[in-house]
Amino acid sequence: DGGITQSPKYLFRKEGQNVTLSCEQNLNHDAMYWYRQDPGQGLRLIYYSQIVNDFQKGDIAEGYSVSREKKESFPLTVTSAQKNPTAFYLCASSIGGTGGYTFGSGTRLTVV
Amino acid sequence: GIQVEQSPPDLILQEGANSTLRCNFSDSVNNLQWFHQNPWGQLINLFYIPSGTKQNGRLSATTVATERYSLLYISSSQTTDSGVYFCAVPGRSGTYKYIFGTGTRLKVLA
Numbered sequence: 768d769g770g771i772t773q774s775p776k777y778l779f780r781k782e783g784q785n786v787t788l789s790c791e792q793n794l795n796h797d798a799m800y801w802y803r804q805d806p807g808q809g810l811r812l813i814y815y816s817q818i819v820n821d822f823q824k825g826d827i828a829e830g831y832s833v834s835r836e837k838k839e840s841f842p843l844t845v846t847s848a849q850k851n852p853t854a855f856y857l858c859a860s861s862i863g864g865t866g867g868y869t870f871g872s873g874t875r876l877t878v879v
Numbered sequence: 880g881i882q883v884e885q886s887p888p889d890l891i892l893q894e895g896a897n898s899t900l901r902c903n904f905s906d907s908v909n910n911l912q913w914f915h916q917n918p919w920g921q922l923i924n925l926f927y928i929p930s931g932t933k934q935n936g937r938l939s940a941t942t943v944a945t946e947r948y949s950l951l952y953i954s955s956s957q958t959t960d961s962g963v964y965f966c967a968v969p970g971r972s973g974t975y976k977y978i979f980g981t982g983t984r985l986k987v988l989a
Contacts, residue, residue, distance in 0.1 A: 867927035
């Protein structure tokens, strides 16, 4: 079955460490996205990519980095520069910029 | 930028009841999506509805783009409908940057 796989489901990070969240899709979608969700809040866009080897900053890109070397993969690195990284991170994909989204099951990141 | 407001913020229903959730947006849009987030965090796309009305089982959605709102109807609610419902619209026409509302938290009681 086609879908989006995020891993790990839970991640614990020590302060000062970089961590990378994985997002893989087999839907043949061109566009991929990373969103952050804080408790009781909506989703905020971190980065998005329209095509391979191209990506743009969203509304809250500071302290995060991404790459898009393959169509299927869009990993997110949470760097030590992100001051408050504890959150629920969701990856999504769509056929184009205006297509319906498909979301992964998310990664819960906690700083310890 | 465009503002997206959802109402009500919280809703408690008895199983079998009907409900209407509303999404207002501050500027004209050419796309709109409705999502359901279950208690485990998984987001499911319910409708991609730039205009008009769509139905899927007990759920239906109507978007009136000229009046800048969309409605999600849930009929004969079930406990599995519990969770948070979000609407999302593009930040600008043709953009990839969807703006999400703050959601309506629904709890259906058995």
